[in-house]
Each structure stands twice: as C-alpha cells, then as structure tokens.
Amino acid sequence: MALAAARRLLLHAGSRLGRREAVDGARRFANKRVLVETEGPAGVAVMKLRNPPVNSLSLECLTEFTISLEKLENDKSIRGVILTSECPGIFSAGLDLLEMYGRNPAHYAEYWKNVQELWLRLYTSNMILVSAINGASPAGGCLLALCCDYRVMADNPKYTIGLNESLLGIVAPFWFKDMYVNTIGHREAERALQLGTLFSPAEALKVGVVDEVVPEDQVHSKARSVMTKWLAIPDHSRQLTKNMMRKATADSLIKQREADIQNFTSFISKDSIQKSLHMYLEKLKQKKG
Numbered sequence: 001m002a003l004a005a006a007r008r009l010l011l012h013a014g015s016r017l018g019r020r021e022a023v024d025g026a027r028r029f030a031n032k033r034v035l036v037e038t039e040g041p042a043g044v045a046v047m048k049l050r051n052p053p054v055n056s057l058s059l060e061c062l063t064e065f066t067i068s069l070e071k072l073e074n075d076k077s078i079r080g081v082i083l084t085s086e087c088p089g090i091f092s093a094g095l096d097l098l099e100m101y102g103r104n105p106a107h108y109a110e111y112w113k114n115v116q117e118l119w120l121r122l123y124t125s126n127m128i129l130v131s132a133i134n135g136a137s138p139a140g141g142c143l144l145a146l147c148c149d150y151r152v153m154a155d156n157p158k159y160t161i162g163l164n165e166s167l168l169g170i171v172a173p174f175w176f177k178d179m180y181v182n183t184i185g186h187r188e189a190e191r192a193l194q195l196g197t198l199f200s201p202a203e204a205l206k207v208g209v210v211d212e213v214v215p216e217d218q219v220h221s222k223a224r225s226v227m228t229k230w231l232a233i234p235d236h237s238r239q240l241t242k243n244m245m246r247k248a249t250a251d252s253l254i255k256q257r258e259a260d261i262q263n264f265t266s267f268i269s270k271d272s273i274q275k276s277l278h279m280y281l282e283k284l285k286q287k288k289g
C-alpha cells in the first residue's frame, strides 16, 4: 500500500522526486536506483540500473524501474530505450533473493505483483527496447534482457546469462518460460531451464539468447547503432507487429495474475523452498571467503 502511494507520488511529481535536469542539452531524470538520460539519436533514452552491488531487483528497485518506464511511455518524444547497467561487471543479478527469503506471505504477494507489473510493462512496451548487456545477467536479469527487442552482449567470458532458477531449487514461472521458448525455441528452452544453464556470451549468441556479441568497449555504441536502424521503421507498423507477436504471451499472464501471485506465494513460503534459498545464499557468501 505504502509503495503504491509512493509510486503515484513519484510519477505525478516527476520534477520534485524523480529529479529532471538539463545536462549539455540532454535531459535526464533519476531516482535512487534508476538513471534515465536522453542522449545519442533523437528520441532515445538510456536507462541505467544502479542498485549496487549487483543490481538485484529489490521491491524499491522494481518500483522505480516501473515508474521510469511509465514516464518514458508517456513522453511522446521518446521512441526507444537502451537498457543497461551502471554497476561494473553486472547487468542484473535478477530478483532480490532477500525479498523472497524469510519474509511473510503478504510481502511475497506484494513483491510478486510488482515483478509481474514490471514484466508486463517491459514486454508490452510500444517503445523500441535494446539491451546493452554489460555484465552478468542471471535469472531475472536475463528476463529483463529477454523483454527487449534486441540484445547486445559484451564479449567477456566472465559474464553469463540465462534462466538459472533450477540451480536455486526454484522454478521459473510459466511466463519466464514462455518468453524463453519464444526466444530460443522449445528444445533449447527445455534443456536450459532444466539445467539452469548460464551461457557464456559465445554460447548465448549461438543459442539465440542474445543477438550480438561485441567487444566490451563497443556495447553501447553497438546498441546505439542498432537503435538507429530500428528507429527507421515507422512506429505504427513496428508497434502493431510487436503487439501481434507478444500479445498472446502477455495475455496468458494477464488472465491469471491473481492465481500466479497465489501460486508464487504458496510455493516460496514452503519450508523446503526456503531451505533451498538459504543454502543458495550461504553458497554465495562462502564464494567470497
């Protein structure tokens, strides 16, 4: 409830809370975890996630992300968005594990509703979305990239991308799966989902998780040149085509949002699932020591 109110405030009081300022002729607005700048080709915004250390999608981060997208959708001068990260070496570590561990069912339900909302807004956006994947992109990080119309990834073997949920002892929801199938086909998706495969950039390109792999220092310039190409297509025909391709996948969640929230809440509340998440979090900690 409090978050919903904050969201309304942020959206409508854009210039007060989401600061909007002029920098060298470019416009920018920022909230704490998402920076949006208009630069490069006209009509293009660059959206940078900045929720260190790993751009995990906490409830606050999801909310700010959704609000920023909503603002861009409402700005008729913006036709395309390049999605990238300000955290070195990390695109996004995906959903915030601490939002799914040790909390109560009401919190899980609220969190999941916001995950759904961001996904629906990104996946059905009328704008051209290009991701400049400049770091690791597991699970929900991969989900963000999959929502885009085109994916450019940095050629660094340390960076991996994929829906690795099964490695955590959890299951990718059906709409994550549907989007994976739409992108890489049924057989590859079936195998990658069961194994929780995290692909290197070269593997991701081969299987079709990303569209292009370029040297790390060229990720942004490549994303811009891809955007220029897409901007040359008339908006109305591109948008109608995108809608035709994506509507069925989005509708299958829209039809059952409440049931999906309940399913997530009861699944994640299970002792066995909480135990798996605990073990995974411990493993992440031990990796350091």
Ligand SMILES: CC/C=C\CC/C=C/CC(=O)SCCNC(=O)CCNC(=O)[C@H](O)C(C)(C)COP(=O)(O)OP(=O)(O)OC[C@H]1O[C@@H](n2cnc3c(N)ncnc32)[C@H](O)[C@@H]1OP(=O)(O)O
Residues within 6 Å of the ligand: 053, 054, 056, 090, 092, 093, 094, 095, 096, 097, 098, 136, 138, 139, 140, 141, 164, 165, 168, 170, 171, 172, 173, 263, 264, 267, 268, 281, 284, 285, 287, 288
């Ligand atoms: C019915 C449906 C049911 C369920 C569906 C639920 C769907 C979930 C989808 C998801 O997105 S689940 C999240 C999956 N994410 C991951 O598996 C990524 C885990 N993280 C990593 O592999 C690594 O952290 C990294 C490759 C992203 C970065 O590595 P590195 O640079 O070496 O950083 P650290 O590992 O040291 O991490 C720093 C710090 O951040 C914490 N952290 C990492 N990932 C997350 C996360 N997703 N959520 C929350 N926190 C995360 C990590 O524990 C470290 O914390 P410290 O307190 O130890 O500093």
